[in-house]
Amino acid sequence: MTIVTLAWRNVWRNKKRSILSFSSVACSCIVITLLFGLITAMSEDLETNLKTHVSGDIRVRNKQFQEHEHLNPLPYFVPNRNEIRSVIENIDGVTVVFPRIVLPVVLLQDSQEGFVIEGVDLTRNEKFRDFSSLLIEGNSLAEGFEDSLEGVIAEGLARKLQVGVGDTITALSGTVYRSSNAMTFTIVGIAWFSSPEINQTRLIVPISHAERLSMMTGGATELLINVENEKNIDQVTGLVTSSLDPMLFEVQKWDEVSSTSVMLNFAAFTYTIIAFVFFLLGSVAIVNTVVMSIFERKLEIGLLGSLGMRTKKIRNIFFLESIFISVIGSCIGLLLGVIMIMVLSITGLNLGGQMQGMSFEFGNVLYPRPNLVVILGLFLYSLSVSALATYIPTRKIVNMQPVDALREE
Numbered sequence: 001m002t003i004v005t006l007a008w009r010n011v012w013r014n015k016k017r018s019i020l021s022f023s024s025v026a027c028s029c030i031v032i033t034l035l036f037g038l039i040t041a042m043s044e045d046l047e048t049n050l051k052t053h054v055s056g057d058i059r060v061r062n063k064q065f066q067e068h069e070h071l072n073p074l075p076y077f078v079p080n081r082n083e084i085r086s087v088i089e090n091i092d093g094v095t096v097v098f099p100r101i102v103l104p105v106v107l108l109q110d111s112q113e114g115f116v117i118e119g120v121d122l123t124r125n126e127k128f129r130d131f132s133s134l135l136i137e138g139n140s141l142a143e144g145f146e147d148s149l150e151g152v153i154a155e156g157l158a159r160k161l162q163v164g165v166g167d168t169i170t171a172l173s174g175t176v177y178r179s180s181n182a183m184t185f186t187i188v189g190i191a192w193f194s195s196p197e198i199n200q201t202r203l204i205v206p207i208s209h210a211e212r213l214s215m216m217t218g219g220a221t222e223l224l225i226n227v228e229n230e231k232n233i234d235q236v237t238g239l240v241t242s243s244l245d246p247m248l249f250e251v252q253k254w255d256e257v258s259s260t261s262v263m264l265n266f267a268a269f270t271y272t273i274i275a276f277v278f279f280l281l282g283s284v285a286i287v288n289t290v291v292m293s294i295f296e297r298k299l300e301i302g303l304l305g306s307l308g309m310r311t312k313k314i315r316n317i318f319f320l321e322s323i324f325i326s327v328i329g330s331c332i333g334l335l336l337g338v339i340m341i342m343v344l345s346i347t348g349l350n351l352g353g354q355m356q357g358m359s360f361e362f363g364n365v366l367y368p369r370p371n372l373v374v375i376l377g378l379f380l381y382s383l384s385v386s387a388l389a390t391y392i393p394t395r396k397i398v399n400m401q402p403v404d405a406l407r408e409e
Contacts, residue, residue, distance in 0.1 A: 003313055007320035022329040024284070029333025029382055030340070033375070035274070037341040037368035038349070045366060047254070049195040052129045055257040056098060056224030058237050060088070063250045065221065074103070074176045074214055074221070078249070081220040087243055088225060093236040095228050098128040099220040101210035105203075107161065108170040108182055115157055116201045117171055119210020128226060131191070131204075138165040138189030141206060149209060152189040156199040163187060171203070175215040183213050276385060319391060323383070330382045338370045345369045 011018050051057060064076040078084060081099040088097045101119035106112050122141055125131045132140050141152055153163065163169060170184040185205060193199040211217065227236045233253055241251045348365040 003317045004320060007317045008324060010317065010321050011324050018325060021325045022332060025326055025329025025382060026333035026336065029330050029378060030337045032274070032378055033334055033337025034340060034368075036374050036378070037337075037344070037370065038366065040371055040374065041349075041366040041368040045194070046258070049198070050254045050258055051226075053193060053195055053198045055252070055254045056128070057227045057230070057233055057254055058225040058240060059252050059254070059257055060084070060223040060225065060240065060244065061221070061250050061252075063248060066250065072174055072178060074174055074216065075178065077101075077176060077216050077219040077221050078223060079219050081218060081223065084244070085223060088223065088240055091236065091239045091243060093228050093232050093239070094225055096124055096127045096226045098124050098224040098226070099207065100222060100224065101207055101214060101216060101219075102221045103173045103210055103214055105171040105173040105213075108172045111161075113161060114201075115161075115171075115203060117151075117173065117203050117205055117210055117213065119205055119207040119213075121207050128224065134191040134193060135189050136192050138187070140189055141204065149183060149185050149205075150188045151185040151203045151205040151209075152191050153187050153204075154199045154202040155190050155192045156196070157201055157203065158187070158190050160200065165190060169203070171213070173213050175213075176219075177215060179215075181213050181215065183209065185209070276381075319387070322391075323387060326383050326387065330379050333382075334375055334379060338375065341368045341370050 060078065062076040062078055065073045068076055078099075085097045085099055088094055099121050101117075103117040103119070104114065105117050106114050120131075120141075125141070135152070136155060138152070141150060153161075153169075158164060161169065165187055168184050168186050170182055172180060172182045175181050185203065191204070193202065207220070211219070225236075225240065227233055237251055237253055241249075244251065345367050348367050350365050
């Protein structure tokens, strides 16, 4: 009979204790699988929203814009937007350059509600983010009608201002000359944005209107760039940077734009530490099972030793028991965790109430999905932590002389 067979039989000598050990490891795996599924969903949703509505793959701004963003950044705009757009579009790997003007404004009514006007280049709006698919009511902004003072309002903002298609709103904005200007827009459509922050604040208008409202002649607050191959973002970013004046322009990749991205990376690292603690706690039950098994079988250990079985083989029997318990518990936990994630990937996880009042770029409803690399990593991680936690006490306990073991019995 091999030591593997002996170890497997020993696992089932005390079924209640073994089941308790399975359960502790399984619960740890379920919790960690769900946590990593959630952080993966947040990261993917964040990336999609940032690239679609905030930064593109790469963002170009005036270098001083960021420094004055919370005061009055409008004087620090990107001049000659069409010339700079042409320069960037000639760079290999660039698919579309999307100039826009983003203006913080105030509703010129009794409520004086603050929101954001986004002036877009209509010839590139569809290429950049398939804007027509965001519409839930009314019409999109049509090319050739740039002179009409029309806009598409975000669904959340329309609800907040209690306006709909056909209504008008008057926006008061600052200008590049640090003065004020106002315009009245007719709402021709309502769009839904997956980013809660964007959905609560945006009015989309042709860039020519935003240019007149801010008096930003020929300029833009930023240029957003999409690349052909995501793997080449670093290379394209370098080419864009070298083609522009480094003293005037700031070029950033999408993951450098938002602090939320840094926060999620830190959260992933934190969850890794939490996973270690969970598996370590789960391993306590395995250690208890194996140690109790050793104390209950001192006579057996003594007999095996007296018959010539080496201490190393005896130790391996008990070590394999802990491995079997860890493998079974991990498989059960990961399977249940994956099933839960599969269900959530269909139904979604609504964080609307928990996220209310917070400003993040991922949506209120997240759709976690199983990640095979993460699942395999969690399995190996749980196995290694459990093995490490049980190896040391097992090694110390079985290092006893056969005569001593028999005498104690």
